[in-house]
Amino acid sequence: MKITTKINLMTTAWILCVLLAVNAVVFFSFMKITVNMENVELLQKADNVIREMKMADSPLKIKEIFTPYLTNHNFIRTVQSNSKITDQATNDQFLAAKIKPKYVHKKETERRTIRRNDKEEQILIVRVPDSSGAITLEVAEKLSGLELAKDVLLSILAFCTIFGALLALLGGRWLSNLIMRPITNMINTMEDIEQSGIPKKIIIQHETKDELQKMAVTFNRMIGRLETNLEKQRQFISDASHELKTPLTVIKSYADLLLRRGLQNEEVAHDAIESIHSEATRIQKMTERFLDLADTESGDLLEIKLIHLVSFCENIFKQLKSAYKREISLHYQDASISAAADELKLKQAIIILIDNAIKYSTDKIDVYLEGNEQYTIITVKDYGIGISEFEIDNIFERFYRVDKARSRETGGTGLGLAIAKNIMKQHQGEIKVKSTEGVGTEVGLFLPKWKVGKELFLNDQNIND
Incomplete structure (x- = not known):
């Protein structure tokens, strides 16, 4: 089943449930209020009859008292304590025969349903005892207006329910189309991408901010x-x-x-x-x-361990000095400075920086080890050709060379700094470059002191512990 159909059916079903609940409240409230009004009116009539009965000169006039208070489908009668009728006036013998007399000691109201000619009729009965308690006045009448009002109200509620259901179907369809439009556009775009192999973006026509x-x-x-x-x-x-x-x-x-x-x-x-x-x-x-480059971009797990940077760098520089015959000076204030890193990859990043410094300078190379609250920093500084300001943002791009002629001579591929950047990214660190053209270049590797790896959570303190 489509999502649009589900949304349509669910919204319609929900609105129908709400309408039915509201209709039930309206219907029963109407019936209760109408019956209460009829009840008050009938009790008032019974009180008036009792009042006039007290003022009657003889028992023979009691029946004459009842007659003016009769309405259509109505009876008025007095009932003794043995439930025997003493006096009665009625214009509906069927109703009088259908309702059995009942003696009560206090006021009582009853609503009863009877069948006549295969139709149901609502009858309201009130019973009021006189002050002496000898007899009970019983008044009953057919609620003809209630039946008619009930039928009219049910017709109106049924019409409103059907009309509301139609509106709910239309509204649900409109709502589902509105909700699904961007999803449909996305599906169509995905299908176009699948068929053509060319990435495409969804056209957003309206700013709905949802x-x-x-x-x-x-x-x-x-x-x-x-x-x-x-x-x-x-x-x-x-x-x-x-x-x-x-x-x-x-x-x-x-x-x-x-x-x-x-x-x-x-x-x-x-x-x-x-x-x-x-x-x-x-x-x-x-x-x-x-x-x-592929290895540093694959996001493989790092083999994190504590590295004592002074001895680590001295070993690297010893090999490079022997190979390149260049002076590399190591500067540090704390001989115990260390970092949590992958030893092979950190060595690779440092060699890349030293190799670049050797290629693009002829003077000595200085390496500084220092730290702050957040990072352990390894800085490689040369005094060579430098990098112009507009080229610094490009040096981490693959195959980019500052001095292409010199790179050809020295065999550079233009991938070194891209690899070094990926290595630092794997360590959740940074690589930063400062350079002045014709003066030299300074490249720093920033290793975070708190290392959150995929398998380890280390810092300098708990490693030493």
Whole structure:
């Protein structure tokens, strides 16, 4: 069953229940009020009759007293203590015979239903004892106006109920269409996306400021992110293809050279093999960077442990100094400074920063270890070419290079800072860059002191404990 049909049926059923409840209250209230009014009137009539009976000169005149008070389908009679009728006046013998006399000691009201000619009639009876208690005056009359009013009221209520049900059906349909319109638009948009494979957004025609508009806005925001990710994916494929194209072209060219000239010319063959090896090595490093980037974006669990940063950094710098023959100075005030992190990934991020500093500077490199209430900070500072202000926002993009010519010479792929940023994101930390063109660059890794991992909840204090 469609949601629109469910909404329509549920709203109609609910309104019908409300109408029936209201109609019942109206009907029974009307009956009670009308009968009470008739009851008061009939009791007043009985009191008047008793008053006149007291003033009568002889018992023979009592029947004459009853006659003026008779109405259509009515009787008035006196009943002794043995429930015998003494005097009676009536214009409806069937009614008088149907209602048995009853003696009472105090005022009493009774409403009774009788059948006449296969029809039900409402009869109101009042019984009032006289002051001496010897007899009871019994007055009864047919509630003809009540029957007619009841039938009219039932007809009106039935008409109103049917009319209300029709309005409820129409209103439920309008309401269900109003509710389902953005959902239907979303379904149609999803079907279009499924068929075409192209992300599309829902067109919001009216600002309703309700949950449905919020859902549509959320859907559009999700589609916007998908479009951004798809664009990044296309850009990544394009950039990766471009990056791989150059070394593959070089390899192919030298392979063609070897095929044409063979190995007779040792010098040419040696140069060709050396170039092929160099470009193959470059492709290998680029592939490793691709894998590193994919690994840092996959959100894998971190192997968190306490790292004593001074000895950790000294070991890294010892290896780099040996490989690059560059001066790397470590500065710190607290020799016990530590951080909770994944050792291999933090090492990878630091090496990326040092590697960039080596590529884009020729002077010494300074590394600072410090901390504040929130973060443990590792800062790598070089005194090289620097980065212009308008390029700082782009340096974390994949394949972006500040000095493209120098990057080609040094074999850079433009993926290092993107990987370092992802590593810090995995640690719920930050990476920040300050740079002045021609002066140098300062890059900081900010590791939170309170580390909330997927499996661990650590800080410096409880690790040391």
